[in-house]
Amino acid sequence: MRVLTDRLFQAFTMAVALSVSIILAFILFQLIKDGIGSINLNFFVETARPVGSNSGGFKQAIVGSLLIDSIAMIIIISFSVLGGLFLHVYPETLLSKILKESMSLLQGTPTIVCGICVYYMVVRSMGHFSGFAGSIALALVGIPYMVLASEQIFKMTPSLLVEAAYSLGLSKARVIFYVILRFAKFPLLAISLLTLARIAGETAPLLFTAFGNSFLELNPGRPMAAMPLQIFIYAISPYDEWHRLAWAGALVLIIFVTVLSIILGRYRRLGE
Amino acid sequence: MFKKAQNILSFRSVDLANLSLFDILLKLVAIFLILLPVLIFIILFINSLPAISKLGFSVFTTNNWDPVSDKFGVIAPLLVTVIVGVISTVLGLMISTPIALFLSFYSRGKISSFFSTVIDALASIPSVVLGLWAIFYVAPHIGTIETVIKALFGFIPFLNGNPSPFGLLTTILILTLMLVPIQTVLIKELIILVPRNLLEAGFSLGTTKYEIVTNLILPFIGQGIVAVVFLSLARGMEETMATAMLIGNRPLFPDSIFSPTATLTSIIANEFSEAFSKTYLSVLFELGLILFALVFVTNVCAKFILRMLYRRFR
Numbered sequence: 106m107r108v109l110t111d112r113l114f115q116a117f118t119m120a121v122a123l124s125v126s127i128i129l130a131f132i133l134f135q136l137i138k139d140g141i142g143s144i145n146l147n148f149f150v151e152t153a154r155p156v157g158s159n160s161g162g163f164k165q166a167i168v169g170s171l172l173i174d175s176i177a178m179i180i181i182i183s184f185s186v187l188g189g190l191f192l193h194v195y196p197e198t199l200l201s202k203i204l205k206e207s208m209s210l211l212q213g214t215p216t217i218v219c220g221i222c223v224y225y226m227v228v229r230s231m232g233h234f235s236g237f238a239g240s241i242a243l244a245l246v247g248i249p250y251m252v253l254a255s256e257q258i259f260k261m262t263p264s265l266l267v268e269a270a271y272s273l274g275l276s277k278a279r280v281i282f283y284v285i286l287r288f289a290k291f292p293l294l295a296i297s298l299l300t301l302a303r304i305a306g307e308t309a310p311l312l313f314t315a316f317g318n319s320f321l322e323l324n325p326g327r328p329m330a331a332m333p334l335q336i337f338i339y340a341i342s343p344y345d346e347w348h349r350l351a352w353a354g355a356l357v358l359i360i361f362v363t364v365l366s367i368i369l370g371r372y373r374r375l376g377e
Numbered sequence: 378m379f380k381k382a383q384n385i386l387s388f389r390s391v392d393l394a395n396l397s398l399f400d401i402l403l404k405l406v407a408i409f410l411i412l413l414p415v416l417i418f419i420i421l422f423i424n425s426l427p428a429i430s431k432l433g434f435s436v437f438t439t440n441n442w443d444p445v446s447d448k449f450g451v452i453a454p455l456l457v458t459v460i461v462g463v464i465s466t467v468l469g470l471m472i473s474t475p476i477a478l479f480l481s482f483y484s485r486g487k488i489s490s491f492f493s494t495v496i497d498a499l500a501s502i503p504s505v506v507l508g509l510w511a512i513f514y515v516a517p518h519i520g521t522i523e524t525v526i527k528a529l530f531g532f533i534p535f536l537n538g539n540p541s542p543f544g545l546l547t548t549i550l551i552l553t554l555m556l557v558p559i560q561t562v563l564i565k566e567l568i569i570l571v572p573r574n575l576l577e578a579g580f581s582l583g584t585t586k587y588e589i590v591t592n593l594i595l596p597f598i599g600q601g602i603v604a605v606v607f608l609s610l611a612r613g614m615e616e617t618m619a620t621a622m623l624i625g626n627r628p629l630f631p632d633s634i635f636s637p638t639a640t641l642t643s644i645i646a647n648e649f650s651e652a653f654s655k656t657y658l659s660v661l662f663e664l665g666l667i668l669f670a671l672v673f674v675t676n677v678c679a680k681f682i683l684r685m686l687y688r689r690f691r
Contacts, residue, residue, distance in 0.1 A: 111585035118479035187406040213676040215615035306503025309617040
């Protein structure tokens with residue numbers, strides 16, 4: 106009887122796990138089914154068009170996403186590595202304790218709130234929406250994860266190496282540059298890519314910053330389209346052609362994000 | 378090797394060798410990063426001042442959203458936000474607890490890593506994509522489900538409304554799906570906290586895994602579950618895109634669990650770019666401030682409980 110109960114419970118937990126997997130499989134299947142048909146040359150070389158015979162493509166959103174995300178990543182990496190270094194070099198000081206707390210507070214900040222704050226700071230002062238403002242909003246979302254994760258990575262530096270470097274009489278700054286940073290090169294790259302995967306799908310911060318654009322725009326000072334934003338705009342539109350494009354965009358986005366996060370699964374738990 | 382060390386030692390740089398400069402840079406960056414959340418709070422507060430001074434406490438007493446005549450009722454979206462968060466969290470726990478137990482006790486090797494990958498993949502789906510999927514593949518069937526619920530449980534007041542594809546129930550279902558991965562991961566972490574020797578003692582007495590789970594694990598992680606509830610509540614309340622796509626955007630208090638309504642996030646997402654008056658925009662900032670405060674409080678509660686737990690078991 107007891108063994109039977111155990112077996113039943115095992116079957117129950119397995120069934121729940123399986124059903125969630127089935128839902129995921131269903132989502133992916135639908136994405137591929139509806140998206141694959143619209144992924145053709147047009148999707149990559151055409152910009153958005155009004156509904157008609159040729160409903161255009163996603164070029165402006167793909168290019169916009171690339172630009173916005175790369176500017177955001179430059180901001181995130183430069184600040185986060187320095188912040189992480191600070192936490193590593195001055196552990197247990199008051200300032201680093203406050204920094205950790207404020208980072209987890211920023212982590213918990215709703216992304217839409219980051220968006221409206223950047224709207225007030227950047228968009229209002231520039232006078233119009235811009236891709237650059239979108240990058241700043243995304244940076245606000247990505248920085249806390251990367252600061253906490255990079256601190257974890259710096260902690261992994263073997264203390265033997267660091268002590269050996271100090272024993273050679275190197276200054277603190279040189280130890281950081283020649284030992285700690287060199288040792289952390291690949292893990293830092295990994296968490297940068299994970300952060301990129303995290304911000305690539307973020308839509309809320311872009312709503313009132315990058316705002317979207319139907320035309321190809323290469324100047325970050327102007328309103329810009331982005332993949333998740335374009336998906337959102339097309340998804341709530343009433344036209345079937347645009348829905349098909351939204352599916353295709355979602356498929357491309359999800360392939361990018363999921364592949365990145367599954368490859369780098371080892372580093373995923375850092376910075377949470 | 379020796380040569381390399383010599384190179385490093387003889388390398389002369391003007392500013393990097395000067396430690397104090399680098400230190401100052403690190404400290405400046407740290408202070409800047411500390412100021413970011415403070416800055417966000419200040420911006421929200423400054424921008425919501427006009428609304429606070431003009432409307433005062435009346436926003437919490439009106440159930441009406443009429444920007445043209447300056448009538449803004451915050452209480453309905455606020456309550457709906459909390460309701461959606463709570464229900465999704467509870468439903469999510471019913472799914473994620475068995476999965477976490479399955480991953481920790483009932484699976485090994487390939488099976489375990491497969492399901493972990495599934496959970497990771499589910500966590501990495503952007504909320505826009507999930508919202509898109511829900512619009513076309515969940516919303517059309519919601520009406521049927523709601524009709525069945527109404528037929529079975531119609532006598533319960535809140536389960537008796539007109540079925541609609543977009544509304545509370547749709548949002549709750551999708552949010553549940555979104556919260557499952559994070560909850561699973563957190564509960565797995567809690568299970569790891571349970572002392573190994575207790576488990577081994579239990580197994581040595583010849584108990585089955587089911588008895589271990591019910592008598593040891595669940596009581597042990599009970600407090601931790603409260604923290605998980607708070608964390609996923611915060612996640613559920615700050616979720617924007619999927620909510621904005623599925624909730625139906627009718628900023629009034631819902632008549633039933635089926636009816637379209639609005640949350641704090643969905644109102645901001647849908648109306649921010651259309652705010653035509655100063656008061657209107659200011660009210661939206663006030664919504665942001667309320668949301669910020671809500672999420673902050675839930676996160677702090679969660680953190681407090683987790684700290685206590687770690688102090689006890691580490």
